[in-house]
Amino acid sequence: MNKTVYSLGLGPGDHELITVKAKRILEESDIVVVPQSNEQGRSVAREVILHYIDASKIHMCYIPMTNNREELARKYTRLAEEIKGMVEQGKSVAYVTQGDPTIYSTSNYLTEKLRAVGVQVSHIPGISSINAAASMLGVPLSIKKGNFGVYEMPRDPAAAADLIQRHPTTVFMKVNNRLPVLVETVKMVEPEEAFLVRRIGLDGEAVYDMLNGAPPPESAYLSVAIIKRRRIS
Numbered sequence: 001m002n003k004t005v006y007s008l009g010l011g012p013g014d015h016e017l018i019t020v021k022a023k024r025i026l027e028e029s030d031i032v033v034v035p036q037s038n039e040q041g042r043s044v045a046r047e048v049i050l051h052y053i054d055a056s057k058i059h060m061c062y063i064p065m066t067n068n069r070e071e072l073a074r075k076y077t078r079l080a081e082e083i084k085g086m087v088e089q090g091k092s093v094a095y096v097t098q099g100d101p102t103i104y105s106t107s108n109y110l111t112e113k114l115r116a117v118g119v120q121v122s123h124i125p126g127i128s129s130i131n132a133a134a135s136m137l138g139v140p141l142s143i144k145k146g147n148f149g150v151y152e153m154p155r156d157p158a159a160a161a162d163l164i165q166r167h168p169t170t171v172f173m174k175v176n177n178r179l180p181v182l183v184e185t186v187k188m189v190e191p192e193e194a195f196l197v198r199r200i201g202l203d204g205e206a207v208y209d210m211l212n213g214a215p216p217p218e219s220a221y222l223s224v225a226i227i228k229r230r231r232i233s
């Protein structure tokens with residue numbers, strides 16, 4: 001019995017931005033598990049894979065977001081055991097995540113729990129929203145001898161400003177309800193460039209140049225900020 005299941009990165013949301021390998025594994029899998037945090041909301045991952053496989057192969061799995069680590073661990077363990085059961089019945093299984101599976105992804109929790117119950121996991125990388133945002137803007141994330149930092153949007157402007165000073169380029173993910181913090185930070189830091197890129201490859205895609213003012217509230221969800229600090233002369 002082959003006990004390896006695949007953790008597939010699907011890219012940021014444009015179905016053409018998945019790898020050839022991920023597409024092949026989707027097509028070859030008997031069951032494709034799609035973890036989702038919001039039961040009512042649309043699943044970008046589901047919409048991407050429907051371009052390649054029939055809905056009958058998709059196993060949606062609702063795992064609500066919570067700050068209760070034990071509850072979350074229990075839910076992922078239960079899903080890992082469910083997937084192990086599928087594998088023991090001889091099914092080939094893959095689970096999917098938006099972007100890359102190793103970056104701020106629920107797949108990271110599921111992978112840990114699958115390994116704990118004796119299931120091998122093989123990751124197939126996906127194009128991260130980090131790369132997609134930089135490509136959309138046409139700006140380098142890093143050049144020779146440079147570097148860039150990637151962070152979740154901090155809670156307060158002083159912390160965000162401190163991070164921006166550490167790298168020529170800083171990427172903030174999961175801006176969400178911390179958009180006012182980002183706006184305040186940009187005012188404080190007066191960077192060379194500051195962009196917020198929303199819903200890359202999806203309906204409602206937009207780029208906001210934050211040096212021209214605060215982006216609208218709806219820009220906060222599914223968005224990535226790329227900030228270039230002022231050159232030190």
Ligand SMILES: C[S@@+](CC[C@H](N)C(=O)[O-])C[C@H]1O[C@@H](n2cnc3c(N)ncnc32)[C@H](O)[C@@H]1O
Binds near residue numbers: 012013097174
């Ligand atoms: C839970 S993290 C998942 C990151 C993902 N694994 C990746 O590699 O891009 C969710 C965050 O990724 C970013 N994101 C994912 N897809 C995006 C898209 N299509 N457009 C803009 N930002 C996106 C946003 O910052 C969002 O808050």
